[in-house]
Amino acid sequence: MKLIRASLCAVALVATLTPLAAQDLSTGPRRPVLTVSGEGKASAAPDMATLSSGVVSEGKTAREALDANSSAVAQMIAAIKAAGVEGRDVFTSGFSVQPQYAPPKKDSSEAPRITGYQVSNNVTVRVRDLAKLGNLLDELVTKGANQIGGIAFDISEPGKLTDAARAAAVKDARHQAEIIAEASGVRIVRVVSISGEGGPRPMPRMMSAPAMMMKEDSVPVEAGETEVRAGVSITYEIEPR
Known part of the structure; x- marks a missing residue:
């Protein structure tokens, strides 16, 4: 009877360990x-470009500088939209009003004196038709833009x-x-x-603004390839x- 019980226990132990052993062997x-x-x-070849354009204006008072800047920027934005750029692709990316100070006299302890104000207003433009880019750059400068940032060429659906x-x-x-x-x-x-x-x-390929603005008539632009x-x-x- 004891021998039968021992055999049954041994069989039970083997049955219990069999799945683990099979797993080890399979691994x-x-x-x-x-x-x-x-x-x-x-x-x-890219099919769109993004650029930054803006106007910096100066005046004796902040109001004078702001009025001059607002008028110039309004003309610039109108030129952008007239070139076929949709309103959703034009947005303000920077605006500031800064006082201008006279340089202090040598060995002077007087506080800096404000001589005028400078207003800067920049917009970012997304151009979805590269065929219009050269004329747009030329028109921006014609309409009063005196700041144009680098141009980044890209692909609309990459x-x-x-x-x-x-x-x-x-x-x-x-x-x-x-x-x-x-x-x-x-x-x-x-x-x-x-x-x-x-x-x-x-x-993206970049092109610096100064090199482009030196061109005459419509600004020549080469988009190259985007990688x-x-x-x-x-x-x-x-x-x-």
Whole structure:
């Protein structure tokens, strides 16, 4: 009777441990891994541009400077909209009223004296039709704009460009992994993990305002190409050949 009980206990113990043992056998020893980084890029001609334009005015009083500035900015905005830019693509990006001081006399202890005021008003403009950009720049200067910031060219719908850059990054990583594996005498088994190295990075082309304003008639503008870059890190499981 004791022998039967001992046998039953042994069977119960084996039955209890069987799932764990099966799990250990199925997992087996872990294979080594190879981690590589890939980078991809894609480029296309931009279809939009963003620029900053503004007017700086001076006057003996703040009111005088503000009136002169408001009149000039109103003409500038009217010229922007007359060029076909929609109201949603024009917004104020900076406004200030600053007193102007006379330089202190040498060895003088007198407080600085206000000699006038300076008013600055800047707007940011998004141009969705690049064919109008050159004429718009020329018109802005004609209508009184005396400040134009750098121009950034971009793509209005960068989704396809981003997808292409990411796909190129994955292909680059796979290519590097295959070269390393071949040289090391191992074989790639499967992908263990994939992680992106930050988001896609747009590389907009910039053009400085002074160089453009030196041109005569309509301002010549070259948009070139906008480039998007993406990075990826992939870990592959490998085994000997």
